[in-house]
Amino acid sequence: MEASVNYIKEILLDKDIKPSHHRIRIFQFLALNRYHPTVEMIYNDLIDEIPTLSKTTVYNTLNLFVASNLVRVLNIDEVEARYDITTDNHGHFRCKSCGEIYDFEFDSNYLSGEELKNFQIHEKNVYFNGICFSCLKI
Amino acid sequence: MEASVNYIKEILLDKDIKPSHHRIRIFQFLALNRYHPTVEMIYNDLIDEIPTLSKTTVYNTLNLFVASNLVRVLNIDEVEARYDITTDNHGHFRCKSCGEIYDFEFDSNYLSGEELKNFQIHEKNVYFNGICFSCLKI
């Protein structure tokens, strides 16, 4: 994914979001760090570069992005929310042992129930959990 | 699903859970009320019958059931956890308008990624959201 400042500005403006410095950096961070970070992680990684950054701004900004469908919230971790740039359908696997979250691809066309045939479906989330290969080897 | 007291006792004993009155009633409630209730809902519905019931006990009991794989936590609601008796794979749809959660069936065999081939998968959760038919009609 391209993550240049100018490209990100366009994306934000396209959603009527003013491309402030903080917002651009948070978006860029998510685009470049696809490990489904928590608010805490984003904050800790950006605070060196933006010393005045507050967690409130991280929360506000992420909520703004989520409302505009630029970013998705993952509720795969029962404690903290995790954030991911919106992309095509992929599932998330969370290792119960190390906590790491892995992406995997699936064909979402097979995922539809007769029961939902008259429903308007906005989002499909697929969360697995178990033990990852690295932890199994230990 | 059978929900007689004796049957529930067997299920609990099978998992080495002492079948106390509270535990039996909470399990029975989940078996008979498959609307994915929150802790609050379970507590409010049982407090009339068990006046001394505390939310702590509801939390403790549900955590016990989840640990024994008798009950599943749904993180489909971003605010509160919802609980469902463990059954075969089915997905959950949450209406963004009315909040109602609907079950739907899917074939979980289509849901597997090459990326996870050496992983041990314990649970597969499928959460959709959007607008349900009832709300679309309004």
Add this chain to the structure above:
DNA sequence: GTTCCTGCAAAAGCTTTGCAGAAGA
């Protein structure tokens, strides 16, 4: 008598809100 279940109160942790000051156009 011993185990452990139960429940009150307090604590913990994530997220939101109120509001004032700062930044930007």
Add this chain to the structure above:
DNA sequence: TCTTCTGCAAAGCTTTTGCAGGAAC
């Protein structure tokens, strides 16, 4: 100048924890 973005502090909520009393066998 006027809008709105930002950040501190406090509040809100769900869930967990500590601990003492009580039930069950």
